[in-house]
Amino acid sequence: MKPFPLSPLALALAAVVVSPAIAQERDARLETISVIGDADSIPKLPGSAHLIDAEELAKFEFVDINRMVRAVPGVYITEEDGYGLRPNIGIRGASGGRSGKISLMEDGVLVAPAPYSGPEAYYFPTAGRLDSIEVLKGPGTLKYGPFTVGGAVNMLSTPIPAATAGMVQLEAGQYGETRLHGHYGAVTDNTGWLLETHQQYADGFRDIDGGDSADIAKEDYLLKGRLSSAADATYRQQLDIKLQYSEEESGMSYLGLTDADFDRDPNRRYGISALDEMQNRHSAVQLNHSIQLSDAFTINSQAYYNKFKRDWFKVGLGGLIDAANAGDSDAQAILDGEMDYDFGIKHNNRQYEARGVQISADWQFQTGGLSHDMTFGVRRHRDEVDRYQPTEDYRQVSGDLVFQGISLPSASNNRVEEADATSFFAYDEIQLAEKLVLTAALRYEDVETQQKRYDDPDRTSGNITASNQVDEWLPGLGLVYDVSEAWSLLAGVHRGFAPPGGGAEEGQGPELSTNYEWGARYYSDSLSAEIIAFFSDYENAIQNCSVAVPCDNGADSGTFQLGEAEIKGLEAAFGSEWVLTNGWSLPLRASYTYTDAEITKDSDGGDLLAGDNLAYLPENVFALSAGLDSGAAWRLNLTAAYQDEMCVSTECNRGNTDQFDYTESLWVLDAVAHYDFSEDLSGYLKVDNLFDEQAIVNRGPDGARANRPRTATLGMKFAF
Incomplete structure (x- = not known):
């Protein structure tokens, strides 16, 4: 890969660019x-909700989405590349593979490349440019969908500022890491705009046999514009447009290590994977329009188009890893480059398109003595995944990779999957009494999918090999009772749903569950706390099969029926800030998640048995962050995170397991110190994984892989 270049546009932005997020003075009904909404809205919600705002993100200067969300209770992550490029995020037991069981959104719009036909999120928004992150669970997820089994994650991009402002941020650190982030925006009474870029480069911390490194080059550009009516207009309106483009080249591979090699050097990579590389491009257009027809009625409309093209050129040699782990000396010699070997590198070449229109209305009204705050809406959405995946044949000769030829794709690697979805929701917050709010929600999903496979490279002939249709009504209820100004109790129940994917065959049902939660919240000026128990009763659990996370039957596409299952657990969160007499302050936050999950009924084929566990689901997750703020020029923040070992299949509860069936538990401590040279200029030193603790955090699909080692980075931020 070529050295990381800063494009002319990036250099131009670096010369001007913008400040930490400036709070916008918006009318909530035009948002x-x-x-x-904001942190003040959380105590009123019927389910668990968490907001990671711009101030919280700025404390640690993270560019990895895994590190950003790991402290949210009920959230689990499975690390993979150490940079969060393609994260695996699960919520409340919903499978985390490629974040394919949660509703991923950016600025309120579904952002997975093909959320219905291919929900695995091989594209993920550049985390380093995000302004804030919202995580929603419980009955409130029925407003968004289609995935309501676990929850929704909405990532908010940098807003158009309330006044002309700019910021430029530069970083440099170990492993050749450099980062540029800048944005600049301006407003008038009726217009606004924002221009932003985020550019990231790293040599990578994995050393490939033969002297290469797994480097990364990613650049992202964002342009926003706004037109709004006069404040005294009869009908206040606002029109926003967002244009986004990003591209990435990264030397990422699915090939991990044998356990013996991991113990010697967790950051090694075998030379047989030296050509592995991800190349992708993403572009998006989003239009938002809001019109306030009265103080009590607002209509919001959004139209969107997302396009994502990727080619992940990579080997699949998990069989060699397994054989070497079992003591096969020939397999080990091939991995070490000491034995000649014929193999293929597949172009995992896919093009995704997603487009849709969603319209919703906010309506406040009275019926008798009851107050209603209702939102209802409809969405029409279409997406598709087009795969054309030839394989290049190579021979390893004395450690060198020698090209042999190209094998054209088979029908399974030459196919198109499509989804056409219509959804509707109604969500009503009803003030039953001064201290009691009932939330009633209803969602409807109608999804049609089709898969077509082609018999020849030119696609002159092909057959529809799978088609399916599912439709479901998804109700939900939630209650919030204010015991006092600080204490509230909550309870909720809702129907969980996840579509079966574009390769589903006729009659294959969606994932369905009944989800319950109940708990208590405490909010005061200096202290917040909550504890929530959850229980999900799955009548049909489904695993999305992918190359990254193969199903237990070995499939790397389509879906695998897990059948009936139960997931239960407990979430707890605590936050406080002590302000000392000398102006210093001590912020403290902690979160904990306990999860117990199992299959509850034998499958018809006998592959799954009652009592089997769910894969890649930790029992205990804990996070703690603490700070020391001088109230003047400098501040220090520390965050520690723990995650239990995880079973990599559904059979660990049967016994007869060994070390290769589990990941390893891990504690990681990150630290960052900021110093303000002036009101506009600040610097910082951050150290990820301060104690350099590395463990096997992932074994899928091809061997053991480690988390990021200790990495120190210096940064400067100039705001104006």
């Missing part, structure tokens, strides 16, 4: 992109 269409937030799913929570």
